Amino acid sequence: MAVMFRPHHKNFTWQDVEKLAYKDAGDAPFKDVTRQVLFSGADLKSELRYFEVAPNGYTTLERHEHVHAVMILRGAGHCLLGSDVRAVKAYDLIAVPPLTWHQLRAGSEEPLGFLCMVDAARDKPQLPDEQDLKALNADPLVAAFLKG
Amino acid sequence: MAVMFRPHHKNFTWQDVEKLAYKDAGDAPFKDVTRQVLFSGADLKSELRYFEVAPNGYTTLERHEHVHAVMILRGAGHCLLGSDVRAVKAYDLIAVPPLTWHQLRAGSEEPLGFLCMVDAARDKPQLPDEQDLKALNADPLVAAFLKG
Numbered sequence: 001m002a003v004m005f006r007p008h009h010k011n012f013t014w015q016d017v018e019k020l021a022y023k024d025a026g027d028a029p030f031k032d033v034t035r036q037v038l039f040s041g042a043d044l045k046s047e048l049r050y051f052e053v054a055p056n057g058y059t060t061l062e063r064h065e066h067v068h069a070v071m072i073l074r075g076a077g078h079c080l081l082g083s084d085v086r087a088v089k090a091y092d093l094i095a096v097p098p099l100t101w102h103q104l105r106a107g108s109e110e111p112l113g114f115l116c117m118v119d120a121a122r123d124k125p126q127l128p129d130e131q132d133l134k135a136l137n138a139d140p141l142v143a144a145f146l147k148g
Numbered sequence: 149m150a151v152m153f154r155p156h157h158k159n160f161t162w163q164d165v166e167k168l169a170y171k172d173a174g175d176a177p178f179k180d181v182t183r184q185v186l187f188s189g190a191d192l193k194s195e196l197r198y199f200e201v202a203p204n205g206y207t208t209l210e211r212h213e214h215v216h217a218v219m220i221l222r223g224a225g226h227c228l229l230g231s232d233v234r235a236v237k238a239y240d241l242i243a244v245p246p247l248t249w250h251q252l253r254a255g256s257e258e259p260l261g262f263l264c265m266v267d268a269a270r271d272k273p274q275l276p277d278e279q280d281l282k283a284l285n286a287d288p289l290v291a292a293f294l295k296g
Contacts, residue, residue, distance in 0.1 A: 004229050008220075008239030017241075038241055039217035045267045046194035048217055069187035069196055071263075072156075081152055091156030093165075093186055115219075117265060119193045 012052060012074060012113050014038070022051065023060065028127060032057030032106075040120065047120055052113040053077065053106040058148065061103040061136075066122035068096035070104075074113040077106040078145060083136075085145045088112075101128065101136060105148060160200060160222065160261050162186070170199065171208065176275060180205030180254075188268065195268055200261040201225065201254040206296065209251040209284075214270035216244035218252075222261040225254040226293060231284075233293045236260075249276065249284060253296060 006015045013019065014036065022033035032054035040047040050073070053059060061080070076089045080103045081096060088094065088104070096102045106112035128136065137143040154163045161167065162184065170181035180202035188195040198221070201207060209228070224237045228251045229244060236242065236252070244250045254260035276284065285291040 004232070004243050004245065005227075005234050005236075006241040006243075008237070008241070012239070014239070014241055038219065039243065039265060041215075043215045043246065044194070044217060044265070045269075046192070046265060048196075048219075048265050067189075067191045069192060071186065071196075079153075084152070086153050088153075089156070091160065091162070093154040093156070093162055095152050095154075095187065097152065098191065115263075117187060117192070117194060117196050121193075 012036075012050060028060045028062070028125070030058060030060040033059055038115075045120055046117050049116050049118070050113065051104075051116060052111050053104060054111050055106050055108050056148070057112075058105040059103055060125065060127070061101060061146070062125035062127055063099050063101045064123050064125045065098045066119055067098060068094070068102070069117040070094040070096065071115045072112070073115055075106060075110040077104060077112040079104050080142060080145050083139050083142055085141050101132070103146075105145070160184075160198060176208045176210070176273070178206060178208040181207055186263075193268055194265055197264050197266070198261065199252075199264060200259050201252060202259055203254050203256050204296070205260075206253040207251055208273065208275070209249060209294070210273035210275055211247050211249045212271050212273045213246045214267055215246060216242070216250070217265040218242040218244065219263045220260070221263055223254060223258040225252060225260040227252050228290060228293050231287050231290055233289050249280070251294075253293070 020035045036050045038048045072092045082100045165184045168183045184198045186196045220240045
């Protein structure tokens with residue numbers, strides 16, 4: 001069991017929680033995202049992570065079998081979910097169903113921070129190929145979102 | 149899969165999220181606590197719930213095999229964890245290890261709201277018997293906490 005009390009310091013950093021690179025692989029496109037693992041361990045079937053996207057940054061456009069359970073914690077931005085584009089703000093809830101393309105983009109003013117709960121045992125994200133991108137960009141709203 | 153986007157309304161209520169009684173059983177002592185299940189379903193191994201304790205309210209003093217992964221979201225109060233009593237505030241993290249007595253108490257000024265992630269499959273909470281309460285109250289700091 002990890003340390004039991006970990007106070008919030010400031011600006012969404014915590015005692016004994018390391019700020020990590022968002023992705024290990026260098027080939028998944030994203031911009032200005034950090035990752036902090038808040039809860040993870042053998043005694044939990046899931047993990048709770050905090051991600052923060054700097055102004056104008058974005059997470060990787062991806063899909064996977066496992067589900068993402070997201071709560072926005074700070075800032076504002078937009079989220080792509082399948083062919084839906086929505087404005088998101090603090091405390092909004094987003095459920096990403098299996099194999100649904102998704103991406104979060106911060107606005108230009110402030111960082112977009114969010115919690116994401118996932119099963120500890122999960123499949124690897126898939127990236128869109130040229131055909132997937134063509135299909136996504138066929139929708140003008142989605143195309144505008146992806147353009148940023 | 150549940151509704152994908154559920155905006156935060158105000159004051160920690162959400163679209164399509166019902167405010168529930170904290171406990172089903174009438175025999176577990178607690179005071180002024182509500183429960184909202186934010187994420188739960190067959191496609192997730194865990195649940196994310198939001199609990200809110202009104203000023204001067206408190207959750208049930210209990211323990212169980214399963215682990216609680218808690219993030220305070222609003223307000224301030226105190227938490228008992230084993231024989232540790234800590235002041236808690238927004239965004240603090242609390243990990244409740246297996247079979248550890250715990251209780252959260254709101255301060256007198258504002259509600260104490262927190263997220264709690266748990267495994268979907270989990271054991272039932274145990275309540276303290278007279279001997280457990282005697283052992284807990286043997287520590288003056290714990291006794292003062294339990295007195296409120």
